[in-house]
Amino acid sequence: MNVNFKLSNYIGTVYRDGQVVFSRDGFSVISPIGNKLSVFDLKNNVAKTLDIDCKFNIKQLTISPSGQHLLAADERGDVHVVHMVSETKVYTFRANKTVGALSFAPNATRVAICRDEDLQIHEMGRVRDFTSPFILSRTYKLSKDQLNTVDWSDDSRLIVAGGDDRVVRVVGSKDYKNLFIHPLASHKGRIVNCQFLKQSYDMISVCKRGLANVWTCNLRPGELQRGVWKKDEDDDSENATQTGHKKTEKIFFEKTKKYWLTQSSGSGTTVDVTAAQYQATTKILATAFNNGVIVLHEVPSFALIHNLQISEMSIQTVAWNCSGDWLAIGCGKGSTAQLVVWEWQSESYVMKQQGHSLRITSAEYSPDGALVATGAEDGKVKIWNTRSSFCTVTFSEHTSGVTAVKWIQSGRAILSASLDGTVRAHDLKRYRNFRTLVCPEPTQLATLAVDKAGDLVIAGAKEVFNIYIWSFETGHLLDILTGHESLISSIDIHANMIVSGSWDRTIKLWTIADSQAETVEVSHEVVDVKFSPAGDVIAVLTSDGVITFFEAKEMLNLGTIDTKLDTDPSRGSHDTITRKSAAKTKTFTRIRFSPDGSLLLAGGESNNFCIYSVPERLILKKWRITENRSLDGVVLDFNRRNFTEFGNMQLIDDSDDEEEPNNKMAIKLPGTKNFDLGERRSRPEVNIYEVAYCPTGRRFAVCSTEGVAVYSLDTVSTFDPFQLDSQTNHGIVRKALNNNDYSTALMASLRLNSSQLVTESLEAASISQIPLIVQSLPLVYAERLLKWMVEGNEMSSTQHVHFYMLWLRAILQHHGMHLKGRTDVATLTGIQQIMSQHQHHVTKLSNQNKFSLNWIVNIRKSMKSVKKECMDTSTSFDDEQNETSGSEPESDSDLEVMSD
Structure with missing residues (x-):
C-alpha cells in the first residue's frame, strides 16, 4: 500500500501576481502562483509546478545568464535561490526589507537587489564559502522611497535603478574614477522601467505617467577607469596637468529623445503605465497600461508597431524572450489573473490561459x-x-x-x-x-450523482430538500424523492441504490425501483456520504469529524474513524475566540474512496488533508496544502507582536496606494457581475472544498484556495548529488569499465556528454547485465540516455540493432511509467522514428532474403522436375531397346548404372 504521494502540479491557476520571466532558451515561461512557481513549456505544450515552498507570495523573479539558477523574492523580503535543473530550493537569503527588484549581472558573478530605498550588490559563486553564496559587496543609499527597477550594462560595470522618487540613478559595480552616483531627474511619475541599450551605456527610462526618455552617454564600454572617484574636479585637473597624465573624463548623460507613450494607448492621458520592458536585440519597447492595452514601439524613433488590448484588467508585468519573438503578459491579480504569451510578428496568441475568477468548488x-x-x-x-x-x-x-x-x-x-x-x-x-x-x-442544486450506465442523473436540492x-x-x-427535513449535503449512487445524507442527522438508502428508503439516524449532521467502488460499504462523514462505515445491504455499523485530532485547524485573523475553541467548529467536509476501496481521502476546513486505511481504520499519512503565510488560516495561532492597543494589526489596512502589497482579495457587493470599486478587502482563508481520486489510483486532486493541487506517485525528484562531483572525467569512466561497474561508467559518460564514451559503456556490457544496469540508473539518467539515442547518430547507424533494442526495451519496461508523463514528445517521437527506420531496413532485408530463398527453392524444384523428365526419357528409351533386342538387365545395379 503505497501512500508516498508528492505534489506534481497545480491545475486551475496560471498566474497570481508579480513578475514573470522567460527561460534562457526562450521556450518556457516561469510564472508565480502564490508561494510556488509554474513553468509553462511552450515548445512541448506542458506545464509543471515547482514545489519550492516559500513562506509568502512570490513577487520578483530573475534568472541567471546560464539559466541554471533562479532568484525569487517574496513579500517579506526573502530571496530564494532555485536550481532549475534539479527544481530544488538550495538557499534562502533574508533581505529584511521589501525587495522591489533584483537582477543578475550578465557575467553571472553579481546580483543587484533593491531593498526599499537601498541598492545592494552581492557577489555569487565564490568557492571559498559554500554556506552563503550571497556575499555583500557594497550598498548604495539611493533614495528615500521604494526602488522599483534595476538593470545592468552588458559589461556588468554599470547599474541603473529607479523608484518612486521619479529619479533615475546610475552607479558602478566597483570603484571608478569616472562615476560615483549619477542622478537623472526628468520624469513626472514613479519610474516603471529603466534599461541599458545593447552594447552601450545609453539608456531608456519609462515612468508611470507615460513619459519615455532616451539618455545618451558620453562614454563607451571600456572607457571606465578603475580607482576612487574624486569630487573636486579642479584638484584632479591640476594634478593631471602637473603629472602630465590625461584628465579623467566624468560620465555624463544627455537626454536625446522624449516621447509620451500615452499617445498610443487609445485613452489619452487618463491611463497610467504599469509595466514596460525593452528588448535589446530587436530594439522594441513594450509598454503596458492599467486599461489592459499594450503597445510596441521601435526605439529610439518610437515608431508605433502594434497596439493591442489584452483584457479589461490592469497589466501587471511583461517579459520578452531571448529572441524577441514572444511577449509574456500577466494581467490582473489574484484569482482573476490571466497569463498570455503573444507573438507580435504574426499577431497571434502562443498561449492564453486563465483560471477561475472565484474559488473552485468541485x-x-x-x-x-x-x-x-x-x-x-x-x-x-x-x-x-x-x-x-x-x-x-x-x-x-x-x-x-x-x-x-x-x-x-x-x-x-x-x-x-x-x-x-x-x-x-x-x-x-x-x-x-x-x-x-x-x-x-425554482430551487438551488447542491449535489449531483450519475449512475455508471449513464441513464440516470440525480441531484439534491438546497432549499426544498428534495432529490x-x-x-x-x-x-x-x-421521480422526486422526498423525506429529508433539512439541507441535503451529499448523495451517491451505486447500481440501483441511492444514499443521501442531510443536516437532519439522517442517512437514507433509497431503492430506485420502488422509491422506498431505509433511514438510519446518526448523532450529528451529515456532511458527506460515499459508496465504496464495490458498493458494499458506505462511508458517512458527520460534523463532529467522525467517519462511520456501514454495510450497504443491512446498514450494519462496521467501525469508525475519529478525524478530529487530524484536522488541527489554525486560528483565523478574524477569530475572537481561542484556537482551541475555534477548532471545535471546524472539521473535514469531503471524503473519497480510492479506486480499490482500501484508502479513504479526507479534507475540509483545515490546511491539512489525510489518507486513512479503510480495513485498519488508521491514518496513514497527513499533508499540508500550503505554507503560504500570505493567506489566512496557515499559522496555528496569532503572532502576539502584531497586537496593539487598537487590536490585531493584520486586520488594519494601512496602505494608501492603489496597489495592495499584501495581495488582499477584493470582496464584491452581492449581485455585482463585473467590477466593484469598493474598499472592502480581506485575506483569503485556506480551505479544502473537494477531493477527487484518479481512476488509475496513482493520483488525486485537492481543491483548495490556492487552486487544484495534483499529488502523484509518479513524481520523481531530479536532484542527484552525484551530478555535483567536479572530479568527473574520462579516467573515471575507464576505471569503472575496468572494474565492470557499468552503471557508474554510463552515468559519468552521460554527464560528460561524450557520445564515444556512452557507446563504449553500452557496448561493454553483456546482454544478461542490461536489465540490472537499467534498474540501477536513476530516472534523470534514463531520460538523458533516451535523448542521447535520439540526438546522436550511433543509434540510427549502428550494426548492433538487436543489442540496442534490448537496451531500449529494458529502459521502457523499468522506467516507462515515470517517463510517460515526464519525457517530452520530441524524444518519444524520435525513438519511434528510429525504431521505424530499423524496422524498415530489417523488413527490406528479410524480404530480400525471403525472395532469394524462394528463388533457390523454385530453382531446386525446377531442377528436380528436369531431372525426373530426363529419367523418364531414358527409361522409355531403354525399354524400346530391350523390346527390340529381346534382352533384359541382369540385375538392379545395372538399372541404376543405366539411369545414371
Missing part, C-alpha cells in the same frame, strides 16, 4: 484519467488536460455558481449542477451544451 477526473473537470463559483466549467495542465475548453452557460461536476462513464459528456437550479450536459466532441435538466420548481431523478437520454423528470 473537481472530477474523467474515466480514463486524462482530463479533469472543475467547477467554480463564477459559473464556469473548465476542462483541463492532466498531462499538459492547460485548459482545453470552458463552458459558461450557467448563470450562477457551479456546485458539482460529474462525468458519464463513457467520458464523452460532463454534467454540472448549479445554484441556478439546472443540470447541464456538455458534449466534449462538439463542445456544446446539448441538454439542460430543469427542476419543476430529483432525470433520464439522461430523454431529459424527462422521472
Whole structure:
C-alpha cells in the first residue's frame, strides 16, 4: 500500500501576481502562483509546478545568464535561490526589507537587489564559502522611497535603478574614477522601467505617467577607469596637468529623445503605465497600461508597431524572450489573473490561459484519467488536460455558481449542477451544451450523482430538500424523492441504490425501483456520504469529524474513524475566540474512496488533508496544502507582536496606494457581475472544498484556495548529488569499465556528454547485465540516455540493432511509467522514428532474403522436375531397346548404372 504521494502540479491557476520571466532558451515561461512557481513549456505544450515552498507570495523573479539558477523574492523580503535543473530550493537569503527588484549581472558573478530605498550588490559563486553564496559587496543609499527597477550594462560595470522618487540613478559595480552616483531627474511619475541599450551605456527610462526618455552617454564600454572617484574636479585637473597624465573624463548623460507613450494607448492621458520592458536585440519597447492595452514601439524613433488590448484588467508585468519573438503578459491579480504569451510578428496568441475568477468548488477526473473537470463559483466549467495542465475548453452557460461536476462513464459528456437550479450536459466532441435538466420548481442544486450506465442523473436540492431523478437520454423528470427535513449535503449512487445524507442527522438508502428508503439516524449532521467502488460499504462523514462505515445491504455499523485530532485547524485573523475553541467548529467536509476501496481521502476546513486505511481504520499519512503565510488560516495561532492597543494589526489596512502589497482579495457587493470599486478587502482563508481520486489510483486532486493541487506517485525528484562531483572525467569512466561497474561508467559518460564514451559503456556490457544496469540508473539518467539515442547518430547507424533494442526495451519496461508523463514528445517521437527506420531496413532485408530463398527453392524444384523428365526419357528409351533386342538387365545395379 503505497501512500508516498508528492505534489506534481497545480491545475486551475496560471498566474497570481508579480513578475514573470522567460527561460534562457526562450521556450518556457516561469510564472508565480502564490508561494510556488509554474513553468509553462511552450515548445512541448506542458506545464509543471515547482514545489519550492516559500513562506509568502512570490513577487520578483530573475534568472541567471546560464539559466541554471533562479532568484525569487517574496513579500517579506526573502530571496530564494532555485536550481532549475534539479527544481530544488538550495538557499534562502533574508533581505529584511521589501525587495522591489533584483537582477543578475550578465557575467553571472553579481546580483543587484533593491531593498526599499537601498541598492545592494552581492557577489555569487565564490568557492571559498559554500554556506552563503550571497556575499555583500557594497550598498548604495539611493533614495528615500521604494526602488522599483534595476538593470545592468552588458559589461556588468554599470547599474541603473529607479523608484518612486521619479529619479533615475546610475552607479558602478566597483570603484571608478569616472562615476560615483549619477542622478537623472526628468520624469513626472514613479519610474516603471529603466534599461541599458545593447552594447552601450545609453539608456531608456519609462515612468508611470507615460513619459519615455532616451539618455545618451558620453562614454563607451571600456572607457571606465578603475580607482576612487574624486569630487573636486579642479584638484584632479591640476594634478593631471602637473603629472602630465590625461584628465579623467566624468560620465555624463544627455537626454536625446522624449516621447509620451500615452499617445498610443487609445485613452489619452487618463491611463497610467504599469509595466514596460525593452528588448535589446530587436530594439522594441513594450509598454503596458492599467486599461489592459499594450503597445510596441521601435526605439529610439518610437515608431508605433502594434497596439493591442489584452483584457479589461490592469497589466501587471511583461517579459520578452531571448529572441524577441514572444511577449509574456500577466494581467490582473489574484484569482482573476490571466497569463498570455503573444507573438507580435504574426499577431497571434502562443498561449492564453486563465483560471477561475472565484474559488473552485468541485473537481472530477474523467474515466480514463486524462482530463479533469472543475467547477467554480463564477459559473464556469473548465476542462483541463492532466498531462499538459492547460485548459482545453470552458463552458459558461450557467448563470450562477457551479456546485458539482460529474462525468458519464463513457467520458464523452460532463454534467454540472448549479445554484441556478439546472443540470447541464456538455458534449466534449462538439463542445456544446446539448441538454439542460430543469427542476419543476425554482430551487438551488447542491449535489449531483450519475449512475455508471449513464441513464440516470440525480441531484439534491438546497432549499426544498428534495432529490430529483432525470433520464439522461430523454431529459424527462422521472421521480422526486422526498423525506429529508433539512439541507441535503451529499448523495451517491451505486447500481440501483441511492444514499443521501442531510443536516437532519439522517442517512437514507433509497431503492430506485420502488422509491422506498431505509433511514438510519446518526448523532450529528451529515456532511458527506460515499459508496465504496464495490458498493458494499458506505462511508458517512458527520460534523463532529467522525467517519462511520456501514454495510450497504443491512446498514450494519462496521467501525469508525475519529478525524478530529487530524484536522488541527489554525486560528483565523478574524477569530475572537481561542484556537482551541475555534477548532471545535471546524472539521473535514469531503471524503473519497480510492479506486480499490482500501484508502479513504479526507479534507475540509483545515490546511491539512489525510489518507486513512479503510480495513485498519488508521491514518496513514497527513499533508499540508500550503505554507503560504500570505493567506489566512496557515499559522496555528496569532503572532502576539502584531497586537496593539487598537487590536490585531493584520486586520488594519494601512496602505494608501492603489496597489495592495499584501495581495488582499477584493470582496464584491452581492449581485455585482463585473467590477466593484469598493474598499472592502480581506485575506483569503485556506480551505479544502473537494477531493477527487484518479481512476488509475496513482493520483488525486485537492481543491483548495490556492487552486487544484495534483499529488502523484509518479513524481520523481531530479536532484542527484552525484551530478555535483567536479572530479568527473574520462579516467573515471575507464576505471569503472575496468572494474565492470557499468552503471557508474554510463552515468559519468552521460554527464560528460561524450557520445564515444556512452557507446563504449553500452557496448561493454553483456546482454544478461542490461536489465540490472537499467534498474540501477536513476530516472534523470534514463531520460538523458533516451535523448542521447535520439540526438546522436550511433543509434540510427549502428550494426548492433538487436543489442540496442534490448537496451531500449529494458529502459521502457523499468522506467516507462515515470517517463510517460515526464519525457517530452520530441524524444518519444524520435525513438519511434528510429525504431521505424530499423524496422524498415530489417523488413527490406528479410524480404530480400525471403525472395532469394524462394528463388533457390523454385530453382531446386525446377531442377528436380528436369531431372525426373530426363529419367523418364531414358527409361522409355531403354525399354524400346530391350523390346527390340529381346534382352533384359541382369540385375538392379545395372538399372541404376543405366539411369545414371
